[in-house]
Amino acid sequence: MENMIEQHAELKEIKGGSVGSPKGFITGGQNIGMRKSKPDMGWIFSQKPAAAAGVYTTNRFQAAPLSVTKASIAEEQTLQAILVNTVSANSCTGEQGLENAYTTRKWMADHLGIPEHVVAVASTGVIGLQLPMDKMRKGIENISLSGSDALFEQAILTTDTKAKHLAVQCVIDGKTVTIGGACKGSGMIHPNMATMLGFVTTDAAVDPADLKTALKTVTDRTFNRITVDGDTSTNDMVLVMANGMAENKRLTVKHPDWPIFLSGLKAVCQGLAKYIAGDGEGATKLIEVRVSGARDEKSAEAISKTIVGSSLVKTAVFGSDANWGRIICAIGYSGEPFDLEKVSLTLGEIVMFEHGMPVSFNEEEAKSYLDGNNIVIKANLGEGDGEAVAWGCDLTYNYVKINASYRS
Template sequence: MTQDEEPSINQISFTWPKGFYNDGIKIGLGTVDKKDFGYLFSQVPAAAAGTYTTNKFQAAPTKLTKDTINIDHKLQAVIVNSAIANSCTGAQGTKDALTEQQWLADALNIDTNLVGVASTGLIGAYLDMDKIKAGLPKLQPKTGDDVSQAVLTTDKQPKQACVQVELDGKTVTITGFAKGSGMIHPKMATMLGFVTTDAAVDGDLLQETLSAGVDTTFNQITVDGDTSTNDMVVVLANGMAQNTEIKTAADTDYDTFAAGLKFVLGELAKQIAADGEGATKLIETNVTEALNSTEAQSVAKAVVGSSLVKAAIFGDDPNWGRIIAAIGMVDAHMDVDHVAISANGIPLVKDSVALPFDEAMVSESMKAAKVTIDVSLNSGTAVGQAWGCDLTYNYVKINASYHT
């Protein structure tokens, strides 16, 4: 690919890359009748990278996986569960996470330092280790999507994305799945993301690429402004496509791989935002003419994160005053006399004052499953993007009884 060419990304239906298998089963960890336990593994050790919650009360499995990946950026398997977060569980929670890691390593006959652990669910509750021990032998190497079902909590459906790209003349698959519906406001929420690929990529470079990709995808979504103790996004690259290993960002195929990975991360992030607890609409905010990308992203996220904006969009109310107020709260450069705002392509504000528009027409357009807000700050050339969802009565209903 030359410098002027756009990477070719082929979006396909859910397909695992070469050498990856999974399973998800029901072992009764919670009160909901659903799959709640599973695993993901590669036939061979894979380069691995991760990003993790910045919440100070980082859950035991999250911390363990971070420490494990940081040894030499390698993983071969991840054990997962929903219903119980194994967070704020003290020494017992740490011991349980280590036990899970050891049990799966023994079952697969691999090194303990090749196993990650991921949990999501109720904070403060302890894992039922007897159920986990009994469930492990029931996991089978399958090629369906059962593991993506096993990590769900209040989600309405799994989040999945898959693309293929060509690297070194080889077809490479990049496949991801995620869960997340509430407690979503990453900076790396009960949010978990897993991406697998058969590309051959150096582990340190994979970490750099993932971190950069997460900054403009997962870290640009919000549902309710709350960050969880268990956030994690992990990527495994097992090299079974047999392309020449990508070792540096200057390598010929790096841009294509990075674009494919970012596409998958972005699709998963948007699906999480759209599936926010009680949500009926996806909100996308695009900021242009910002002084720099950091400020553009901050403004975009402030708009989609505003409870007043979210409530107005739930009510199909083109109240642009909510939007401009959210913009003005951000510590970012903007020409306060020349800000522009549009909703679903319909101009609402120019030079920071209202334009004449048909309120009924705009309101009708806001009944769509996706509402797009465009903002110009008139202060530079940088752009930013963020995603969120509307705030509904059902969000309160779900979270008023989450524990009970």
């Protein structure tokens, strides 16, 4: 996919960058026997304790790893290591599952020689499976801090078809600061978190309280604006670590370079979110919905999410059918106020609907545009200055095929 990074004059994308790009972060992955041969355990280690923050799924069934990670961060708002496994989500596994999550946290801490509360744990995979503790223990004992972003990226995947990673650099206090990230997510993806794990690192020095605020603000405009299928999982989390090894003056919201840092964090999270949307299960196309002219940002966000989440819109995009009526229909049931006579719709640069009336357009040109891999739908409501963007993907035959046999 192209254009995953939002253009910003003060940001530079690092080619091939990832979660291990910032100074002092080491990542890796290995196969511990949960899968036949692919990596199924990954880790992130910071050479120095890092300020940390997290955001989590809104699903009321929250997996054991979330409880453990929340407890870790709550103690000192600091992390130094993250342990991740796939295959077993360790969700809906009762007291045994919670005990297993705490045990793996202890094993990881002992192996690295660091306190337990600076270790986070994350899991993804099938709900209801207990962790294979013998394999987990042996795997942790075999962890070597040699470093491999590629192995980490592979170790966290489930039905994803590709690894998802990027990094940017900016200058703060005259110091080069790097922000990197990697994530997984393909199915059970919906705004307000999804079946996704996201990990963001930076060598910037950042106040923990302001880092938490920044992550929440950025998540609301990136990870919480993607959808694949409308399902919200039990294991979703995004974690950020800031170890200060760039040696800038500690960033707070009052720091003059705070907007630069915030734009870098947003660029990484937005890029990762778009990778997830574009790699939805069975997907062939990334859909971007831009809503402008709404009464406020909240209204624009609700409408953009409704359009990109519409099964009828998604199937029309898959079939390269410029059926603008489905978009109008989605706007209509979004629950947001608008005046139909002020609404305009554009597919790419093709105007389809203007001031409440259809506009004659070239069907072949529209089909040709929809045959591409990156589809942009723009809706202007003519009500105010509220605007928002949401991302999703087309709905294909393969989505059903993948999910009809997920456990087999």
